Amino acid sequence: MKKLTLAGLTATLSSVMVTAANAAGCGDGPFSKPCPVPEISALEGTAAVAALAAIVLLTWERRRRAS
Numbered sequence: 001m002k003k004l005t006l007a008g009l010t011a012t013l014s015s016v017m018v019t020a021a022n023a024a025g026c027g028d029g030p031f032s033k034p035c036p037v038p039e040i041s042a043l044e045g046t047a048a049v050a051a052l053a054a055i056v057l058l059t060w061e062r063r064r065r066a067s
Contacts, residue, residue, distance in 0.1 A: 040048075
């Protein structure tokens with residue numbers, strides 16, 4: 001659990017999102033069909049940021065107490 005950092009979590013989430021976009025059949029060319037994207041409300045976005053902040057703060061506090 002010590003090795004899991006915010007950068008690792010972000011990299012994992014972004015790779016999952018890229019895989020999902022590629023699975024949807026989205027193309028890169030000028031004549032490709034548009035990709036459907038999930039909508040996110042302000043409440044969901046705020047909750048996601050709060051969850052990430054909680055993980056960062058808990059990790060920081062554990063490291064501070066361990067040293």
